Amino acid sequence: MGLAEFVSITICQSKQPDRVDMKTPCKPGDFVIGGIVSQVFYLYDLLSLLEQPTHIVTHEPICNLHYSSVPKNYQHILALVFAVKEINENPNILPNISLGFHILNSYYSARMTYKATLSLLSKQQRFSPNFKCQNQNKLMAIVGGCLSGISANVATISAIYKTPQLTYGSFLPVQSTRMLFPFLYQMVPNEAQQHKGIVQLLQHFRWTWVGLFAVDDDKGNRFLQAIVPMLTQNGICYDFIVNIPKWSYMDEMLDRFLKNMDTYLIMFETKANVFFVYGEPPSFQVLRTLVFVIPLVNLPPLGKVWIITSHWDFASHSIQKIWDLQTFHGSISFTVHSNQPLGFQNFLQMLSPSWAQGDGFIQDFWEQAFNCSLQMANGQHQERRYCSGGEKLESLPGTLFEMEMTGHSYNVYNAVYAVAHALQAVYKSSSKGRKLGERQELFFQNVQPWQVHHFLRTMLFNNSAGALVCFDYNGELVTGFDVTNWIISPNGSLFRIKVGKLDPRAPLGKELSINNDQIVWHKVFNQVPPLSVCNDYCYPGYSRKKKEGEKFCCYDCTPCPEGMISKYKDMDTCVKCPEDEYPNSGQTQCIPKVPSYLTYKEDLGLLTIILSIIFSLTTTLVLGTFIKHNNTPIVKANNRTLTYILLISLLLCFLCSFLFIGQPGKVTCLLRQITFSIIFSVALSSVLAKTITVLLAFMATKPGSRMRKWIGKRLANSIVLFCSFIQACIGTLWLSTSPPFPDTDMHSLHGEIILECNEGSVAMFYGVLVYMGLLAIASFILAFLARKLPDSFNEAKFITFSLLVFCSVWLSFVSTYLSTKGKYMVAVEIFSILSSGAGLLGCIFSPKCYIIIFRPELNTREQLIGKKFKRT
Structure with a gap:
């Protein structure tokens, strides 16, 4: 028994048609509506097949495909019989009309296929194509075949007679297929959808280095021409391409394998752990043969992930049933989405060799599947045991037979239902059919196969399994694919696990969905998704x-x-x-990045706060001491008002450091530099006024000096106001043109965002610093000149030291300020403010405070005047 490739759907005139008279002559010129067959078996009349023995007429002996068969393909026949049985028992579909069928075999041969096709166009049991004969059943459609080449050969002839052909396997994808074969319907979606799905599967598991296997024929070449660019466009490479030989005699395949050993050794040397295989069922038998030879030539077991298309099925020839299939354990395939029709398994369980005497396939199937003989030895040597007939199909391994309907069988099942629904639609749409009533048979005798096409194209129905069946514009079944994981146990048991689906109608990018946790991988991968890359991944970083x-x-x-x-x-x-x-x-x-600014909570900010408070309190104590002793000579000397102004400005200088601590805001950024510069300018102006006062006071003591009229509070106050006013004008100009504002610096410090005050105009910022420097330098020069004046008037010596500290601090500030970033820049400015203010406070007021507090006896006019005269 070979593959049951072709089925012709016929219309019988009643539930129990008459026997065909084999002797009825054919008359030349009569037209026969043809189906396609390859020869061998004619099964007709469903009720006869199921309920009573039916005679099977054969023209030639039953032939085995190279002395072996594929028992698993017998399910295709049973799916057809089951579908026809359901339809004929259903009063809602074609009432009073029976579907009959002929089943023929192609033997994978174009010659036998053409002959079988022509046989359908002849009278029963007589090969006379293109003749219309008496007692010839009405041929309405063809179901087949399983292989693309056979289907194309059939379509070449059937298209002439406009007979619908429904292929349940693959079909050769060529350009203008619909134009070449307008009456062809494919029960499998276009191959391009599978190719896209496989690319998405490879991307899902990040497999970028794969091996390609393709059958060595035109279809394999077309596949490679389509898939290789698709892989490249999606970032996937192939390591090698191996052409799988077409099925041949076993000795020829072994000979070819040994001659091309170097080609096949690449499978063992490659880094690719994923093999993508393209071919039809015979190709799988060849691949199994190659795998079978591996241990014979001392090669290690092959542990890879095999990705296969919907054309494949893990079926064994009778001679291969004891061969180990563990190499293909964990394979992943795309199978046409299918459901299990109710009652099919019960139908299979009723099967036995005595089920129908007219079934010419069951004997060969039974003997091949169970390795026994249904016929007694009759005294001759019998190599195989005798079949009892009570063997159970469920005991067979999955490579020989499955109790669940396979994908190809499901396609056959749907094909039969599609034809039945189309015929039903033809009848309902015809006004003649409505008028004939009981004369349905006469109506169907006048229906031609080409009339069915319109209804097949537009047909839409749910089969008994609840699945929707319809064709698209190209005559391809509208459906998706199941991602199936194949589990093969050591004893040959075969299990299919649905681990995902491919829905071409889903939104772009969501066509493929997979549950990784359900997938069982080959044992060499220890249930871990394998890597299949040219080299190790480049990890993050x-x-x-x-x-x-x-x-x-x-x-x-x-x-x-x-x-x-x-x-x-x-x-x-x-x-x-x-x-x-x-x-x-x-x-x-x-x-x-972490925001960075000088906060009160960190050590640096806390230190500046403590210093600011200490210096502020110290200044306050000094100011309080001077106010308390305001009538003492040492306080009255050199203008008490200037002293108070200087102390208050120094106090404000220490307090203004708080403006620099904390997150910069709009207000603080505006006040920081302006407040600091004006207050320091007031302090320096006071120091300058004190220095000038000392000089004028000394010069005024000389006889005849005209400097007396300049001595007084008015001059000192004028100096303070004038010098401070200039700094205030500079600050006002700064605020009106380019004021400071809160800003962020993303790049200066690694991992930190510096929250800072952008000074707006750098020129204005350095302008106020330069002005303060000029005041300090002027005061320092005058104080330096007055440092040797008599002690009773000499405050210049202390001013000189204080300004020396002040200038040193701010000169070092400039270089340090430019070399630091972020909160450290702010800290440098704060320490400069504090240290320069502390220098002025300490150098000018510490000697006076010492005399006031610890040596009050020196704080008298006599002491000051006495010192003066002693020195003079």
Whole structure:
């Protein structure tokens, strides 16, 4: 028994048609509506087949395909019989009309296929094509075949007679298929959908290095021409391409394998753990033969992931049933989405060799599947045991027979129902059919096969399994695919696990869905999803660098440059982090930068606060001491008002450091530099006025001096107001043109966002500093000149030291300020303010405070005047 390739659907005139008279002559010129067959078996009349013995007429002896058969394909026949049985028993479909069928075999041979096709166009049991004969059943449609080449051969002839042909396997995808074969309907969606699904499957598991197997014929070449560019466009490379020989005699295949050993050794040497195989059922038998030879030539077991298309089925020839299939354990395939019709398994359980004497297939199937003989030895030597007939189909391994309906059988089942519904639609749409009433048979005798096409194209129905069946514009079944994981146990048991689905009608990018946890992998992978790449992944923190002279899937891994990251495996380039983020130490992800500013909570900020408070309290104590002793000579000397102004300005200087601590805001940024510069200008103006007062007072003591009229509070106050007014004007101009504002610096410090005050105009900022420097320098020069004046008037010596400290601090401030960033820059300015203010406070007022507090006896006019005269 070979493959049951072709089925012709016929219309019988009643539930129990008369016997065909084999002697009825044919008359030349009569037209026969043809189906396609390959010869051998004619089964007709469903009720006869199921309820009573039916005679099977054969023209030639039953032939085995190369002395072996594929028992599993017998289910295709049973699916046909089951479908016809359901339809004929259903009063809602074709009432009072029976479907009959002829089943023929192609033997994988074009010659036998053409002959079988012509046989359908002849009178029963007589090969006379293109003749209309008496007692000839009405041929309405053809179901078949399983292989694309056979289907094309059938379609070449059946298209002439416009007979609908429904292929339940694959069909050769050629351009203008619909134009060449307008009456062809495919129960399997277009192959291009599977190819896209397989590419998505490879991308899902990140398999970029695969091996390709393709049958060595035109269809395999077409497949390679389509899939190779598709893989390349999606970032996938193939390591090798192996052409699978077409099915031949066993000795020829073994001979070819041994001659081409080097070609097949690449399967064992490759880094690819995924093999994508394209072919039809005979190709799988060839591949099994190659795998079977592997241990014979001392090669290790082959542990790979096999990805196969819907054309494949794990079926064994009778001679292969004891061969180990563990190599293909864990394979993944795309199978046409199918449901299990109710009652099919019960139908199979009724099957036995005595089920129908007219079934010419069952004897060969039974003997091949159970390795026994249904006929007694009759005294002759019998190599095989005798079949009892009570053997159970469920005891057979899945490679020989499955109790659940396979994908191809499900396609046959749907094909029969499609024809039945189309015929039903033809009848209902005809006004003649409505008028004939009981004369249905006469109506169907006048129906021609070409009339069925319109209804097949527009047909839409739910089969008994609840699945929707319809064809698209190209005559292809509208359906999706199931992603099936094949589990093969050591004892040959076969299990299918649905682990996902491929829905071509789903939104773009969501066509494929897979449950990884349900997949069972080959045992060599220890239930871990395998890697299939040219080289190890480039892990996060690295990017890929192409290897010269090799395919783009082969690459080296280079660390990401500084400031860039790669957060996924196998990234082509590293990427920069956003401005507010920075790379972690491994350069695998971006971390948000931490806002950086001088806060009250950190040690540096706390230290500045403590110093500011200490200096402020000290200044307050000094001011309080001077106010308490305001009538003493040492306080009255050199203008009490200037002393008070200087102390108050120094107190404010110490307090203004608080404006620099904390998160910069709009108000604080506006007040920081302006407040600091004006207050310090007042302090320096007071020092300058004190110095000038000392000089004028000494000069006024000389006889005949005209300087007496300049001595007084008016001059000192004028100096303070004038010098401070100039700084205030500079600050006002600064605020009106380019005022300071809150800003962020993303780049100066690694991992930090500096929250700072942008000074707006750098020129204005340095302008106020320069002006304060001029005041300090002027005061220092005058104080230096007056340092040797008599002690009773000499405050200049202390002013000289204080301004020396002041100038040193601010000169060092400039270089330090420019070399620091962030909160440290702010801290430098605060310490400069505090230290320069502390220098003025300490150098000018500490000697006076010492005399006032610890040596009050020196704080008298006599002491001051006495010193003066002693010195003079």
